[in-house]
Amino acid sequence: MNEHSDILFLKDRFDLLGEKTFWLSKQPDQAGSRTWTSIFPRICTMVHLKDRETEQVFRVFNTHLDHLLSYTRTFEIRTIISEMQRLQKEATCPLILMGDLNSTLSSPTLQLLTMPENRLHLKPVYDSSAMFNTLHYGKGRLKEDRQPIDYIYVSEEFDVHSTRIITTCFNGLYPSDHYPVICHLVKKGNTES
Template sequence: MTGMSEYRVMTVNMWADFTHLFGTKVFSHRIHSIEALIDTYHPDVIGAQEVTSSMMKYMDRILREYGICGKQRKSLMNNEANPVLYRKDRFELLEEKTLWLSDTPEVEGSRYAMSQFPRIVTIVTLKNRLNGDTVTFANTHLDVNFASVRQKQAEKLCELLAKERSPICLTGDFNSHEKHDSIMTIRQAGYDDCASIQLGSTLRGNIGSRRFSHMPIDHIFFDCSFSRKEIHKLTETPQNIWPSDHYPLFAVLTTHA
């Protein structure tokens, strides 16, 4: 590290476009709200979940400023990606990879038994153009159905990230709150969590919020090379449009001098 650097990080579940084909919830309508949040908070890095190939054509304005990395998960249906987006003026991309949360992480489409879909992690290594420092950002989306599956995915995630270069920031929709084993596994691996109970649910719907005891299931983790400066749950509705069925999270992290 050449000195203290500040990183503005956002995680947002973009709500896959196949869930709504008509009305105000379609992605082609909601993207304008997402763009407005990005314009307001100007994150350096964004971890996005539930991004399909058909959604990309509506992201042109975002992609003028941001590079995007990450493969789709290779499922026969609902073929989503968890891309990492980064400001092209701030970073040089050194490496990117997508790995599967399974016993064979380099085998595309692989999964654990009982996992509804293959689950992936996108990992990028970026070079800070201001000072030459390298930073690792990872983004994931864990299984929605079974805690035992999420636990195995979290263990594999920590195993994969242990091979990466610090500092490391991990974002995603973990379908788990801080009292669940999967989140405790990540914390025990040396990561702090920006998403505290005080933020409340990161799901908008009452049913989902009750399922997770009104606690955050979207998280921004960081290793010991970072310190947390700010964390915000974004409840705004730009242009009176909800950006997603999740509330995005925005954090400011600093690296130690």
């Protein structure tokens, strides 16, 4: 399986300052490595970007956590937190983490992201009115009693202006078996997004 967690950005607005893919294992720099409890190698991709319009520098992380075991997801999220902390020691900047996290907000895995001890000051972009299932298995069913498993977390430097789960169907088809999640972010103190 060739796992990838792409991050797309507008090259005419953002400068790429750095990029890295690391594996969610005990050897994060070893391509193809995995934790022994995961069937597939899992990765996280990071880009370090500079907004040409605002001069704002920030990092974006995209990942896809294990789909079977909560223990494995917890290990994987700890690996991501560790890499985020390492990069923040080198140069502090606002953070965005997104992806299919295969967990709900109340799970021990996602609770790790918002713990004060990790000093990343991350928060999910959802409010209660925007939350329902994001996994629909390609059938497009909405289940308001279900929480999403796809998330965007941002550091405290961002204000979240809006969040939406896109449920649009195109000619009877969906672009994925998950609904996409989008949000409108503005750096605190800026009027531009």
